[in-house]
Amino acid sequence: MPTHTHFPLAIYQADLPDAALNKLGMLEAVRDLESSDDEKRNFEGRAWTGDIHGVASVQDDSRFGWLVGQVETHTRLYLQELGLELKDVALYIQRAWPVISRYGEEIGPHSHLTAHVSAVYYISVPYSGSDAAGCLVFLNDARLNEVCAGLGLENTELFTEWNGLNQDQAAYAPTEGRLLLFPAKQRHAVAANETEDDRVSVSFDIVLTAKPNQTTGKSYEFLAPPPSTWKPFGTAI
Numbered sequence: 001m002p003t004h005t006h007f008p009l010a011i012y013q014a015d016l017p018d019a020a021l022n023k024l025g026m027l028e029a030v031r032d033l034e035s036s037d038d039e040k041r042n043f044e045g046r047a048w049t050g051d052i053h054g055v056a057s058v059q060d061d062s063r064f065g066w067l068v069g070q071v072e073t074h075t076r077l078y079l080q081e082l083g084l085e086l087k088d089v090a091l092y093i094q095r096a097w098p099v100i101s102r103y104g105e106e107i108g109p110h111s112h113l114t115a116h117v118s119a120v121y122y123i124s125v126p127y128s129g130s131d132a133a134g135c136l137v138f139l140n141d142a143r144l145n146e147v148c149a150g151l152g153l154e155n156t157e158l159f160t161e162w163n164g165l166n167q168d169q170a171a172y173a174p175t176e177g178r179l180l181l182f183p184a185k186q187r188h189a190v191a192a193n194e195t196e197d198d199r200v201s202v203s204f205d206i207v208l209t210a211k212p213n214q215t216t217g218k219s220y221e222f223l224a225p226p227p228s229t230w231k232p233f234g235t236a237i
Contacts, residue, residue, distance in 0.1 A: 005164065009138060011172070012078035012181040014070075016121075019177025022066045026123050029063035030098040030200055047105040047190065050097030051203075058202060059096040068093065070179060071119055071204050078117070078181045079208075090212065090226055094205040101134055101199040107190035109139060115184040115205035126197035128176040134193040135171040136180065141187055143168065174199055 037053045050056055058064045071093070079086060094115050101107070112118045125133050145165050151158050159166055171191075172180060182188070184205060193199050210223040 003165070007144065008164075009140075009170070009182070009186065010078075010082060011138070011170070012074065012081065012179075013172075014074050014077075014179045015175070016070055016177050016179055018066065023123055023176075025063060026067065026202070027200060029058075029061065030100065030123065030202070033058070033098055034100060045105060045192075047099055047101035047107050047193075049099050049107070049203075051095065056095040056097040058098060059093040059204070064096070064202065067121055067202060068096070071096075071121070071206075074179055075117060075119070075181060075206055088211055089223065090209050092207045092209065092227070094207045096202060096204045099199075099201045099203060101190070101193040101201075103194070103196055104192055106134060106192040109187055109189040111187045112184040112205050116208045117181055117206040118184040118186075119179060119181045119204040119206065120201050121179045121204075122174050122176050122199070122201045124198065124200040125174045125176040126193075126195040126199065129173055131171070131173050131191070132194050133174050133197075133199045134191040135173050137189045137191060138170045138172075138182065139187045139189065140168050140170070174201070 033050060033055045034048060034053075037055065039053075040048075041052050042048055050058070059068050072091070075091060076086060079089075099107070099120075120136065122128075127133055151166075208223060209226050212226045212228055
């Protein structure tokens, strides 16, 4: 009998048609945001990321308005491809931040556990479409088909080929003007930029909740109520 495959990781990819028209404005905005912060908080060899430098709300910056609109449109398309009914779901951009990766800089393995969907858009990429500027790498921690632990390690090399049944990671070469969306809980990393030029991108975290004024229904069992209904501590009646 043939082997059936299940549970694929769905990565959404879109090449935005107006990327070139919006590149220079956003690139200038990212440089401006980086220069506004004098204190370097990233470790040596790690990319400059706005989220740890107090720059995590570019969704409210008009210079990124075109990109925000694209992210909203393609997030809906991505979720619909996953089979979600969106009429009872509210979507929020929780935060968004620029990233600059210079020569030799990388981003270590991590997940975005406070969000539901994550996105990355590549504003400027040297040698666009090649691995040289640093691939986005999705890590297959579950290894559902690893019938014997460690078979894929370098000191065993027992696989005749890497494929969708045994691969421990999937790598996406950065491509200028490309938007990628993926589950925020998926652990990922970014390989080092091996070029002399900067790779500049913007990352987004997106949250799903129930819609406002929806106080009953099946969606409330798994979706958080809308933030407008939350009661802060210290506001007792």
